[in-house]
Amino acid sequence: MTRLPVSVAAAFAVLLAVAVAAVSAPWLVPDATGQDLMLGIAGPGPGHPLGTDDLGRDVLQLLVAGARTAVPGALCVAVGSMLIGNLVGLPAGYLGGWVDALAMRWADLMFSLPALLVAIVVAGVLGGGYGLAIAVLVVLFAPTDTRVVRGAVLEQRHRPYVEAARLKNLSAWRIMTRHVWPNIAPVALANAFLNFAYALVSLASLSFLGLGVPAGSPDWGRTLSDNRTQLLANPWAVIAPGLAIIATAAALNIVGDWLYERVDRRGRAR
Amino acid sequence: MTGRSWGAFLLRRLAGTAVVVALLSVGVFGLLYLAPGSVQQTLLGTRPATPETIAAIQARYHLNDPLPVQYLSWLGGAVRGDLGTSIRTGTPVADTLGQRLPLTLALTGYGTLLAVLAGIPLGVVGALRRGRATDRLVVTAGVVGLSAPPFAVGLLLLVVFAAWLGWFPVYGTGEGFADQVLHLTLPAAALAGGAVGMLVRFSRAALIRELEQDYVVFARARGLGGAAVLGYALRNSLVPILTAAGLIVTGMLAGTVLVEVTFALPGLGSLLVDSVTFKDVPVVQALALLLTLLIAAVNLLVDVGYSAVDPRVRLGGRAS
Numbered sequence: 152m153t154r155l156p157v158s159v160a161a162a163f164a165v166l167l168a169v170a171v172a173a174v175s176a177p178w179l180v181p182d183a184t185g186q187d188l189m190l191g192i193a194g195p196g197p198g199h200p201l202g203t204d205d206l207g208r209d210v211l212q213l214l215v216a217g218a219r220t221a222v223p224g225a226l227c228v229a230v231g232s233m234l235i236g237n238l239v240g241l242p243a244g245y246l247g248g249w250v251d252a253l254a255m256r257w258a259d260l261m262f263s264l265p266a267l268l269v270a271i272v273v274a275g276v277l278g279g280g281y282g283l284a285i286a287v288l289v290v291l292f293a294p295t296d297t298r299v300v301r302g303a304v305l306e307q308r309h310r311p312y313v314e315a316a317r318l319k320n321l322s323a324w325r326i327m328t329r330h331v332w333p334n335i336a337p338v339a340l341a342n343a344f345l346n347f348a349y350a351l352v353s354l355a356s357l358s359f360l361g362l363g364v365p366a367g368s369p370d371w372g373r374t375l376s377d378n379r380t381q382l383l384a385n386p387w388a389v390i391a392p393g394l395a396i397i398a399t400a401a402a403l404n405i406v407g408d409w410l411y412e413r414v415d416r417r418g419r420a421r
Numbered sequence: 422m423t424g425r426s427w428g429a430f431l432l433r434r435l436a437g438t439a440v441v442v443a444l445l446s447v448g449v450f451g452l453l454y455l456a457p458g459s460v461q462q463t464l465l466g467t468r469p470a471t472p473e474t475i476a477a478i479q480a481r482y483h484l485n486d487p488l489p490v491q492y493l494s495w496l497g498g499a500v501r502g503d504l505g506t507s508i509r510t511g512t513p514v515a516d517t518l519g520q521r522l523p524l525t526l527a528l529t530g531y532g533t534l535l536a537v538l539a540g541i542p543l544g545v546v547g548a549l550r551r552g553r554a555t556d557r558l559v560v561t562a563g564v565v566g567l568s569a570p571p572f573a574v575g576l577l578l579l580v581v582f583a584a585w586l587g588w589f590p591v592y593g594t595g596e597g598f599a600d601q602v603l604h605l606t607l608p609a610a611a612l613a614g615g616a617v618g619m620l621v622r623f624s625r626a627a628l629i630r631e632l633e634q635d636y637v638v639f640a641r642a643r644g645l646g647g648a649a650v651l652g653y654a655l656r657n658s659l660v661p662i663l664t665a666a667g668l669i670v671t672g673m674l675a676g677t678v679l680v681e682v683t684f685a686l687p688g689l690g691s692l693l694v695d696s697v698t699f700k701d702v703p704v705v706q707a708l709a710l711l712l713t714l715l716i717a718a719v720n721l722l723v724d725v726g727y728s729a730v731d732p733r734v735r736l737g738g739r740a741s
Contacts, residue, residue, distance in 0.1 A: 158561045263441055263720060265712075267675040268693075272709055275697030276456050352570045356679055359572050360694050372572075379576055379683065382591065386580045393573040400568035408564065 159409045162402035169399050172218035180212040184369055192384040202385040204378050208369075210388050214395055216369035221351055221399065224285050228350035231289035233343045236296020241327050241335075243297065244304025254301070258294035266291040267353050274362050281364050284357050292346050299342045303335035337414040344407030348400045355396050371396050430728060438721045442713060449709045450492050453702050460484060463702050466508030499710060505703035509696070514707045517692065524594065525688035528680065529673050531605055532612035536669070539613065540620025541662070545655070547621065548628035559621060567618030571676040575611035575683040582607060592685050608684045612676045616669045623665040627658035660727065667723045671716055 155163075172179070185208065192205040201210035243254035269291055274284040307313060308331075316326045357363035358372035366373075371392040378388040456463045464478050479485060482505075483494045498505070504514035547559035583591045595604035631637065631654040640650045678690035685691070689708060696704040 156557070158557065260441060260444060263716060264445075265671040265675045265716070268678065268712060271678065271693065271697060272452070272705060273455075275694075276452050276700065276702065276705060278457060278700070348568055352568065356570050356572065359570075359679065360682060361698065372570075375572065375576055376682075379579075382576075382580055382584045386584055389576045389580055393577050396573045397565065397569040397577075400570070401565045404564050404568045405561070 156409070158405055162405040162409075165398050165402035166406065169218050169222065169395075169402075172215045173222045176216045176219040180215045182212070184208060184213070184216070184367060192378070192381055192388065194385045195387060201387040201391050204374065204385070204388045205381055206377075210374075210385070210391055213369045213374055214371075214391050217371040217374065217392060217395065220364055220368055220370045221355065221396075224281065224354050225347055225351040227285050228288045228292060228354070229343045229347040231285075232292035232296050232346055233339055235289065235293035236300050236342075237332070237339060239293070240297040240300025241304060241332060244301040245308060245323065245327050245331060251301070254297060258297050261291060261294040264291070266349075267356055270353060270357060271360065271362060274357060281354075284354065284363050288350055288353055292350065295346065296339065296342055300335060300339055303338045304331055307331050307334050337410075341407055341410035341414050344403055344410060348403035348407060351403065352396065352400045431725065434721060434724055438717050442717050445713045445717075446496060446710060447492065449706050449713065450495055452706055452709065456700060456702050463700065464508065466701070468508075468511075499707070504707040504710075507696075507704050508701045509699050509704070514704050517704065518689070518707060518711065521687060521689045521692050524686060525677055525681070525690060527601070528605055528608055528612060528686065528688060529677055531602075531609035532673060532676075533616065533669070535609055536613040536616035536620060540617040541624045543617070544621045544624030545628055545651075547625040548632065549651075551629060556625075559625070563618045563621035563625075565618070566614045567622070569614055570679065571611045571614060572679040572683045574614045575608065575680055578607045578611055579684075594686060608680045608686060611683065612673060612680045615672045615676060619665050619669055619672065620662070623662050624658065627661040628654060630661075631655075631658045663727055664723060667720050670719045674712060674716070 186206045192207070193199070193203045195202045199209050199211070201214070203209055204213065239254050243251040266288065270284060270287045273287050274280075277283055304327075313326060313330060316330050321330075354363055355370070355372035358368075358370045359376045361376065364370040364373055374392045375389060375396075378385070382389060453460055453463065460482075461475060461478055461484065464482060465474065468474055483491050486494070502515055504518070506512070507514050507517060510517065543559050543563070547556045547563075550556045550559075579591060583589045589607050590604055593604055595601040634654075634657075637650055637654055640653065677688065678693055680686070681688045681690035682694055689711075692704065693708050695701075696708070
């Protein structure tokens with residue numbers, strides 16, 4: 152076990168704080184969206200360390216509650232696309248042939264599209280809200296996972312343990328799921344972290360544009376768009392959620408990169 | 422390389438691009454049918470539903486024809502520059518796009534310039550100081566740039582440089598060249614963030630790989646100066662950096678939507694969001710088609726440019 156780099160340690164600390172906020176938000180800030188219309192938007196003051204937004208909601212409480220809307224949706228996207236990626240990438244890499252060709256042409260096609268733009272167009276025109284936005288992102292992210300899983304499987308396919316399993320006449324399905332998959336799972340997981348970061352940013356962007364979470368939700372992207380015209384009244388209403396999005400996404404990327412490097416090194420040493 | 426295989430490569434890539442554009446155009450056309458409500462209603466929008474207007478819409482969009490015929494007539498119109506009529510404003514979509522395009526082009530051009538000016542030097546510094554504190558700082562800054570959504574960066578820039586320091590205007594596009602540059606600086610900087618992160622990553626990795634090559638060792642052993650060696654290595658690492666161009670362009674296109682909304686700039690991006698919110702399907706279709714063509718063209722150019730420099734790409738059939 153080597154010493155953790157400072158940036159990775161800091162990233163873990165940020166993620167821990169976000170996780171704690173997401174889990175404990177209902178107890179910590181039970182009334183985060185409570186409005187005080189008489190107060191309206193105001194700078195930091197007694198009772199409101201980061202001030203209030205234009206509806207008189209406490210910015211600090213919104214920030215904590217925002218973790219709860221930011222994390223689950225992005226997690227759904229990362230896990231969903233990882234599942235599809237494994238389901239398609241495993242047979243594509245192991246079986247090869249037309250299965251592989253079909254899967255890779257599909258991935259190429261999806262790769263030529265910027266995910267966020269497609270999500271804006273599809274979620275916006277269909278008007279399906281947050282659930283649809285998540286579903287669209289799952290479909291758009293899946294090709295990355297598929298490519299990563301396929302690449303990892305290609306590397307494993309001709310290893311002695313796979314040949315041995317084949318000689319024992321095990322079914323292709325059994326070899327794929329029981330023998331190959333455990334060896335490529337760490338790569339898929341590291342990739343899921345990177346997708347998690349991208350999903351978090353994409354969902355925040357959609358919410359910022361008014362195409363994600365419903366109005367009134369304590370979402371970081373939503374808070375930013377609500378307060379962007381009132382920078383002078385209380386800049387903290389913009390700074391706090393802005394920094395929260397950047398810090399969380401950067402932390403996920405740093406941890407993802409670090410995991411990738413570790414998994415990669417282990418794979419080479421074997 | 423023989424001319425024959427070069428031509429074959431070009432043809433294969435052109436055919437691939439054509440297939441992708443054709444498939445995506447079907448998807449873009451399908452938007453009309455995916456939108457909630459009947460097609461007629463969607464196309465009517467806010468216009469009064471008199472029998473005459475309904476008949477006009479049906480004739481205009483060939484709504485009584487079979488779907489493939491409707492698709493072909495839509496595509497035929499689009500190819501000739503007839504992109505339909507906006508539901509929201511009632512003006513031809515092509516005119517609106519023409520008015521909005523210059524600002525978006527200026528913004529992305531300025532953003533690209535800032536990204537190249539910041540990203541490549543930072544990547545070179547990281548590679549030369551590999552493993553030291555400076556390098557770690559550069560790498561971390563690159564990851565933050567890559568992670569940060571342009572709207573969050575834009576708003577933070579607005580708070581610091583417009584609201585607190587007062588160096589830049591908060592909103593508007595400005596009059597005259599100098600004033601416009603001033604107005605577009607913060608938006609362009611916000612847009613450049615992701616591309617800077619990408620360029621730092623690619624240029625640092627490419628230069629580190631080049632500096633480990635034998636020719637660099639030989640050149641050093643022959644007593645060539647540091648600057649001359651760096652010149653060789655840099656020229657050779659430009660090839661992998663070029664492959665990042667496709668990623669950067671698609672990133673910029675998505676970014677410009679967020680940046681234009683953040684800074685209330687009347688470009689194509691804010692037009693897309695307004696049209697999507699208003700369910701102005703003809704405008705959304707036209708923008709989607711334009712973006713599809715743009716991205717396909719960039720990907721094709723990158724592939725062809727890359728293979729012109731590095732023949733192995735052609736021999737292998739595809740860049741990886």
